[in-house]
Amino acid sequence: xxxAIRIExxxxxxxxxxxxxxxxxxxxxxxxxxxxxxRMVQKxxxxxxxxxxxxxxxxxxxxxxxxxxxxxxxGDKLAIIGHNGAGKSTLLKVLxxxxxxxxxxxxxxxxxxxxxxxxxxxxxxxxxxENIFLNxxxxxxxxxxxxxxxxxxxxxxxxxxxxxTPVKRYSSGMRxxxxxxxxxxxxxxxxxxxxxxxxxxxxxQKKCLGKMDDVSRSEGKTILFVSHxxxxxxxxxxxxxxxxxxxxxxxxxxxxxxxxYLQQKDASYHLHAMEPYISFLGxxxxxxSPEGIRFSVGFKSEIDLDECFLDLAIxxxxxxxxxxxxxxxxxxxxxxxxxxxxxxDVFIDHLNLNSGFYAAALNFVSKAGVILFRADxxxxxxxxTPHNFIHPSALLACPCNVVCRSGTENVSxxxxx
Amino acid sequence: xxxxSREKTVIEAGQGSHRYWQDLWAFRELFFFLTWRDILxxxxxxxxxxxxxxxxxxxxxxxxxxxxxxVANLPADGGVAYPVMxxxxxxPWQMFANALQESSNSLIGNEALISKVYFPRMILPISSxxxxxxxxxxxxxxxxxxxxxxxxxxxxxxLLLPLFVGMALLTAIGTGLIIxxxxxxxxxxxxxxxxxxxxxxxxxxxxxxxxxxxxxxRLLYSLNPMVGVIDGFRWCLLGEHVVFYWPGFLASIAxxxxxxxVGVRVFRTMERGxxxxx
Numbered sequence: 256x257x258x259a260i261r262i263e264x265x266x267x268x269x270x271x272x273x274x275x276x277x278x279x280x281x282x283x284x285x286x287x288x289x290x291x292x293x294r295m296v297q298k299x300x301x302x303x304x305x306x307x308x309x310x311x312x313x314x315x316x317x318x319x320x321x322x323x324x325x326x327x328x329x330g331d332k333l334a335i336i337g338h339n340g341a342g343k344s345t346l347l348k349v350l351x352x353x354x355x356x357x358x359x360x361x362x363x364x365x366x367x368x369x370x371x372x373x374x375x376x377x378x379x380x381x382x383x384x385e386n387i388f389l390n391x392x393x394x395x396x397x398x399x400x401x402x403x404x405x406x407x408x409x410x411x412x413x414x415x416x417x418x419x420t421p422v423k424r425y426s427s428g429m430r431x432x433x434x435x436x437x438x439x440x441x442x443x444x445x446x447x448x449x450x451x452x453x454x455x456x457x458x459x460q461k462k463c464l465g466k467m468d469d470v471s472r473s474e475g476k477t478i479l480f481v482s483h484x485x486x487x488x489x490x491x492x493x494x495x496x497x498x499x500x501x502x503x504x505x506x507x508x509x510x511x512x513x514x515x516y517l518q519q520k521d522a523s524y525h526l527h528a529m530e531p532y533i534s535f536l537g538x539x540x541x542x543x544s545p546e547g548i549r550f551s552v553g554f555k556s557e558i559d560l561d562e563c564f565l566d567l568a569i570x571x572x573x574x575x576x577x578x579x580x581x582x583x584x585x586x587x588x589x590x591x592x593x594x595x596x597x598x599x600d601v602f603i604d605h606l607n608l609n610s611g612f613y614a615a616a617l618n619f620v621s622k623a624g625v626i627l628f629r630a631d632x633x634x635x636x637x638x639x640t641p642h643n644f645i646h647p648s649a650l651l652a653c654p655c656n657v658v659c660r661s662g663t664e665n666v667s668x669x670x671x672x
Numbered sequence: 673x674x675x676x677s678r679e680k681t682v683i684e685a686g687q688g689s690h691r692y693w694q695d696l697w698a699f700r701e702l703f704f705f706l707t708w709r710d711i712l713x714x715x716x717x718x719x720x721x722x723x724x725x726x727x728x729x730x731x732x733x734x735x736x737x738x739x740x741x742x743v744a745n746l747p748a749d750g751g752v753a754y755p756v757m758x759x760x761x762x763x764p765w766q767m768f769a770n771a772l773q774e775s776s777n778s779l780i781g782n783e784a785l786i787s788k789v790y791f792p793r794m795i796l797p798i799s800s801x802x803x804x805x806x807x808x809x810x811x812x813x814x815x816x817x818x819x820x821x822x823x824x825x826x827x828x829x830x831l832l833l834p835l836f837v838g839m840a841l842l843t844a845i846g847t848g849l850i851i852x853x854x855x856x857x858x859x860x861x862x863x864x865x866x867x868x869x870x871x872x873x874x875x876x877x878x879x880x881x882x883x884x885x886x887x888x889x890r891l892l893y894s895l896n897p898m899v900g901v902i903d904g905f906r907w908c909l910l911g912e913h914v915v916f917y918w919p920g921f922l923a924s925i926a927x928x929x930x931x932x933x934v935g936v937r938v939f940r941t942m943e944r945g946x947x948x949x950x
Contacts, residue, residue: 269948284858352683352790354947361683375788378709380716385709392705393789421716 257329258364259445259477260350265323265359267345267501271315319345321501323359327494329444332471332478334488334509336516337498343481346498347371347449350479365444365477368395372449374434379423383414383433386422390437404440411466412436432459439466445477446470464491485513485612513612567601568616692940696792706799710774711806725807726814729762736762740879749881749906749914753822760909761878761902763811764840768898769869770804771841775848776865779856783950793943794936797852801844808837815909827911836904839928843897846931853942856950877902882917891919897931900924 320342327333335343348354350361351369376393377386387408391401401408409415412433414425422430448467468491470476482488488495488509495512497505505515715721733755740746741754748754775797779786782796819826855861876898877885885893893899900921907914 284860287858348947349683352681353787355944356683356685358685360685363681363683364679366679367681369789371788372784376782376785378713380713381709385712389705389709392702393785393791395702398701398705 258326259329260327261362262323262325263360265320265349265361266318266357267320267349268357269317269319271317318501323503325496325503325506327477329477330471330475331494332480332492334492334495334512335479335481335498336488336495336512341498342501343498344449347447347481351447363445367445367447368441368443369447370438373431377422377430377434380421382421383418386433387437390434394438394441396441400442408436408440411439435463439463447479449481450483467491489513569613570616692792696794699791699795702791703795703799706795707802710800710803714803722810725810729759729766729811733759733762736879746880746884749883749910752824752910756818756822756824757881757906757910758879759815759818760906763808763815764836764901764905765873765876765878765898767804767808768840768844770807771801771844772848773865773869774800774803775844776851776855776861779852779946780950786950787947793946794939797848798845801841801848805841824910829908829911833908836901836908840901843928843931846928846935849935849939853939856942856946872898890917891923894920894923895927897924897928
């Protein structure tokens with residue numbers, strides 16, 4: 256195996272200019288000129304003035320990526336995971352040469368094609384046929400290559416009936432299928448894909464994953480894949496990197512990376528100074544499905560809250576299907592809560608889920624309907640079911656109990672997973 | 673597959689691309705596809721379609737002939753029919769004006785491409801300019817018909833016409849590169865362009881012959897590169913009726929080269945920030 260991508264000390268800095276109150280979204284030349292004049296006048300008036308201070312008030316430095324060191328072998332299917340704003344997309348943008356790094360260097364061996372968006376450059380007025388050629392050449396295919404692969408592309412997209420219809424009349428699903436069909440036939444050694452499978456129906460998603468798996472296996476293609484869908488990542492990738500605020504916090508096996516990601520506490524969720532504490536009760540690594548699940552979520556509130564609700568959903572890792580949803584008013588309503596630490600204990604007696612990975616999402620909602628706290632991706636231990644259910648969604652009706660208690664007791668008793 | 677057979681790319685801070693011009697060449701197919709797209713899209717879902725590129729110069733010619741020829745009573749070059757003289761100038765002017773407008777907006781118009789795909793950005797403003805050359809060919813065909821109707825004879829100089837077409841396009845590329853790059857950071861420029869184009873139409877010798885400019889000002893006047901282009905066009909098409917003004921031509925060439933050099937420089941410097949700023 257040889258190295259396909261080597262990243263050394265990569266960093267990308269953005270300078271954020273604070274937006275003027277009166278300003279529209281754009282920087283106008285007038286602003287720049289007036290700022291420049293102001294600065295010049297100040298320089299003349301205070302030749303030894305605190306220039307640093309003034310600068311700090313106007314702009315702010317922000318490292319979207321910092322000290323990234325990574326080596327990707329040829330044929331690897333590497334997942335890049337992390338919360339929103341962790342730097343995943345910036346990394347892909349730097350890799351695909353859309354934007355320049357601030358520090359460090361990247362060495363790529365082989366042609367790189369990046370798919371940061373499906374159907375980039377599709378022109379709505381052009382027909383499907385014309386757009387295949389346009390999109391293909393935008394993604395770096397030569398005309399000859401597109402001609403040779405044309406039938407395959409059309410076949411994969413399944414839109415042959417509408418080839419001569421302007422793309423603006425396509426449904427969004429058709430547009431996406433066409434876009435992916437072009438990208439799937441790219442002849443590059445390295446393929447970079449950013450969260451493009453989030454849309455599209457399940458059948459097509461499966462087809463795309465199959466195709467990607469195929470090309471990486473048979474052609475030794477290296478794939479870098481960004482997704483929030485842990486299911487897809489576990490299915491497709493053989494290695495993973497977890498990014499956290501622009502830095503790599505984990506490199507290695509996919510399953511471990513998924514755990515690291517799911518346990519990362521996201522600072523942006525700390526609303527109203529509440530500290531989430533999540534733990535599972537009475538579980539030994541994995542869970543046999545009809546047994547049920549119990550978990551508790553802890554909060555710390557600085558203020559008294561009255562009439563809050565806990566809203567709970569259980570979904571598979573790709574957020575495709577939600578298996579559980581509890582009506583906030585009937586079941587999980589909490590009474591007034593005093594400032595301090597308190598817990599919600601959730602008991603679900605019969606968790607009729609099929610084998611696999613699941614996660615819970617919690618919303619803690621105030622009386623007025625404001626979401627006070629939100630926790631996504633609370634990973635469950637792997638669920639093992641001897642006999643899979645045909646209609647797992649039927650479990651919507653299964654009973655669930657929530658107890659709200661305050662105080663600091665029992666924390667040590669619980670096992671964190 | 674071993675490493676040797678694979679293409680090696682190094683991305684480093686502050687390097688831009690070492691092989692910018694090779695890259696530009698490597699992406700030539702994209703250049704053609706973008707041009708092809710612009711041409712295809714231009715008249716989709718319009719009733720008159722390609723006829724628009726005939727109608728616009730024709731109507732402008734009628735108005736200019738009336739205003740400058742009849743109302744202001746300006747003389748035509750060496751006794752050529754006034755409409756022919758106006759049209760000979762309108763062709764390069766409209767080509768230049770369209771090219772400038774298209775290229776100035778080409779970057780912000782293709783925002784999605786810039787933020788999602790890598791290619792040498794210079795492809796965008798340059799490819800958008802080609803569309804105006806196609807429009808030019810159509811109006812040129814119309815001009816040939818006009819020459820026959822007005823009985824203007826053809827001269828050998830017509831063979832030199834491509835030189836002046838190239839000059840107009842290069843001027844448009846030079847200015848277009850500067851303005852399109854600045855347009856990414858400062859959206860003010862989208863207001864400047866329509867004004868510039870309208871202003872230029874009257875400042876350049878489109879509706880009148882540059883021979884009406886007093887001799888002592890003529891060289892200064894030729895610093896507007898379009899003066900050289902328009903004079904060149906008239907000389908090529910109207911032959912012996914026009915006297916070729918060498919100093920003016922050289923001045924226009926000099927300004928054009930300056931525009932190009934500055935344009936490429938400005939563009940290359942600002943290009944790095946496009947994806948982050950747009």
